[in-house]
Amino acid sequence: FWHACLEHFKQELNGQQFNTWIKPLKLESSPDEDNTLLLTAPNRFVLQWIKDNFIMHIEEMAQNHFPEPVHIKLAIYDAQESGAVANTAVPTKKNEAAKEAVTSRLRAVTSKKSNPSQLNPNFTFDAFVTGKANQLARAGAIQVAERPGIAYNPLFIYGGVGLGKTHLMHAIGNYVLAHDPEAKIRYVHAEKYVSDVVSAYQHKSFDKFKLYYHSLDLLLVDDVQFFSGKNRTQEEFFYAFNALIEAHKQVILTSDCYPKEISGLEERLVSRFGWGLTVAIEPPELEMRVAILLKKAAIDNIDLDENTAFFIAKHIRSNVRELEGALKRVLAYSRFTGQPLSLELAKEALKDLLAVQNRQISIENIQKTVADYYKIKVADMYSKKRARVVARPRQIAMTVAKELTQLSLPDIGEAFGGRDHTTVLHAYRKIMELRTSDPSINRDYNTLIHILRG
Ligand code: ADP
Ligand code: MG
DSSP: OHHHHHHHHHHHSOHHHIIIIITTOEEOSSOOTTSEEEEEESSHHHHHHHHHHTHHHHHHHHHHHSSSOOEEEEEETTSSOHHHHHTSOOOHHHHHHHHHHHHHHHHHHHHHHTOTTOOOTTOOSTTOOOOTTTHHHHHHHHHHHHSTTTSOSSEEEEESTTSSHHHHHHHHHHHHHHHOTTOOEEEEEHHHHHHHHHHHHHTTOHHHHHHHHTTOSEEEEEOGGGGTTOHHHHHHHHHHHHHHHHTTOEEEEEESSOGGGOTTOOHHHHHHHTSSEEEEEOOOOHHHHHHHHHHHHHHTTOOOOHHHHHHHHHHOOSOHHHHHHHHHHHHHHHHHHTOOOOHHHHHHHHHHHHHHHHHHHHHHHHHHHHHHHTTOOGGGGTSOOOOHHHHHHHHHHHHHHHHHSOOOHHHHHHHTTSOOHHHHHHHHHHHHHHHHHOHHHHHHHHHHHHHHHO
16 A cells, blocks of 8 residues: 555655655555554654645545555654554664664753753853843843842843743853852752742751752742742742842842732732842844844854845744744754755745744734724733723724634634634624724724734
8 A cells, every 4th residue: 555655646746755755654554453554754844744734645545545444643753652663664773773862862861960050051141142122131131140149139030931031041140150160059940949849848858948049159040920829939939039138149030020910929029029120021123033043053053044034033023932943943844855044945944834823923913903003901802891992892803803814703702712703703794884884993994904914
């Protein structure tokens, strides 16, 4: 059967496509007792591609070939799914190589364990691109790094996900460590701190816990919004914080929002978090995103031209982590297909991602844009409020969402606070009707469509 498939795809695809996607696959020749055929791919990348583009085709051929309906199961042949691997024709050498890879990864993890500060050496000031979005935060961070315990204490960095808070925090730690190798530094994610408190509780070892945390020169606690509602943790942290600040030891904190906005945080911590310098990191603008991509490429010795960087940066706007993810995807694609990096290649590699993202962005965009336009809260887009001042804009937003996205009525209802699809349909009909009878609604609607289409 597989032989027939291969012949078929050889006809259908060009040589490169065939070699890239089809040739590396392995398919069992006959179905097992559950009428399942196992199809294995060398990596996640090929697997996803097959899932998206070829699996239907292969299944169809299988239905025509076998007397009974068969199901095709996809797996990666190097994965630790040893059950799946066992009955395929994977050479044992490959398994050994995979095992070795796992062992060496484990080794890397273990050796990280002996790094008492837990700092990531790659997160440095040098590797951190500056722009309008983060220049204040970076300036504050540099001052703190140069004069720990003296400049601002604590330093509180806040901003959305993937904007560089963790990076900046590590950069300070790395800087301090480089200038004072004896400094006792500890980076800890707030969740880890919480679980440390829990285990101190279980083992009645708070003395040890205190001894450790209170004796640091520099304490970095990442994502303190995770302290929310954890009272015992907050109490313990309150002591640690006071002890360190009194001893002029530096404390650095990050959070996804401003201290006052962290719900479930004790007032005494909220106020203390604001004692030093509080700085925000904003999402980077286009040029900065390009600069970040070029920087990442330079660090990894990759030849990325500006056009390609612009293309990626223009389309990935959410945050730096996503931006890095997109670059990695393009690189993987380039390595995989053996083609050099280019604009064309980037377009191809990101095609699916962008399709998904466009849909995602637009509904949030629509809600925000409409809310801003009518000067109401975005939250009113999901709220149950029925007052005309919020209900009408909400209906307009739903109508716009139906016009500008591929989303189904139930999907739109879901995005608007879990409303029923009939509510969306009703909103749509209502607005369409009003547009013919009420010129101001029609004007608002057209303006919004215009803004959103850019
Ligand atoms: P956050 O902690 O705010 O969620 P991170 O610090 O983990 O974000 O950053 C996510 C990724 O983006 C990291 O790999 C980081 O190196 C990178 N990054 C973020 N901001 C910058 C920047 N200004 N310059 C270079 N890389 C950045
Ligand atoms: Mg972080």
